[in-house]
Amino acid sequence: xxxxxxxxxxxxxxxxxxxxxxxxxxxxxxxxxxxxxxxxxxxxxxxxxxxxxxxxxxxxxxxxxxxxxxxxxxxxxxxxxxxxxxxxxxxxxxxxxxxxxxxxxxxxxxx
Amino acid sequence: xxxxxxxxxxxxxxxxxxxxxxxxxxxxxxxxxxxxxxxxxxxxxxxxxxxxxxxxxxxxxxxxxxxxxxxxxxxxxxxxxxxxxxxxxxxxxxxxxxxxxxxxxxxxxxxxxx
Numbered sequence: 001x002x003x004x005x006x007x008x009x010x011x012x013x014x015x016x017x018x019x020x021x022x023x024x025x026x027x028x029x030x031x032x033x034x035x036x037x038x039x040x041x042x043x044x045x046x047x048x049x050x051x052x053x054x055x056x057x058x059x060x061x062x063x064x065x066x067x068x069x070x071x072x073x074x075x076x077x078x079x080x081x082x083x084x085x086x087x088x089x090x091x092x093x094x095x096x097x098x099x100x101x102x103x104x105x106x107x108x109x110x111x
Numbered sequence: 112x113x114x115x116x117x118x119x120x121x122x123x124x125x126x127x128x129x130x131x132x133x134x135x136x137x138x139x140x141x142x143x144x145x146x147x148x149x150x151x152x153x154x155x156x157x158x159x160x161x162x163x164x165x166x167x168x169x170x171x172x173x174x175x176x177x178x179x180x181x182x183x184x185x186x187x188x189x190x191x192x193x194x195x196x197x198x199x200x201x202x203x204x205x206x207x208x209x210x211x212x213x214x215x216x217x218x219x220x221x222x223x224x225x
Contacts, residue, residue: 006154034213043216044201097160098145101155101156101157104154104155
């Protein structure tokens, strides 16, 4: 069965620190990969997505993610986080038309 | 532009009572529609999805059901709520046929079963 695993459930960083959130998926077919973010009190919104081509994708607000097919991974990165990045982050994989989500990672950035 | 609405935003119901959460999409036709439940530490669990009127796929066995009486309407229901049905329910849509497309989410409905 398809699944998505996010390694970190809760991450606490100071402003200007670098961020990397891990995501691994289990699916044998062609994948489309997504990172969604949910800021406190707001809707889920798309941060970035990978469909094909360059495995390094750039999203909004300085985020990027790298698709490594051999590792079944799609890790999210940001070189320098801000307090406003405090949110919950979800990795997702499109598996046969269904979007399967990971458990989510809560990021808390201390000013 | 396309919009998605779900209601009610908050609901408190006693155990054993019925449930109806509604979701409508505007500005698009023949969307794929989804119901997810979001629980702390468990991410988003796909409950149901629909690719057309009257077509419902259930992902997990549970006390809930879904219906799609119109192209842009998706309803989540229960005849008798359980305590374990408490949670945050999200409706989402994606353009029909665009299997690789992103999902767009509604505002969510928080259900508390007492």
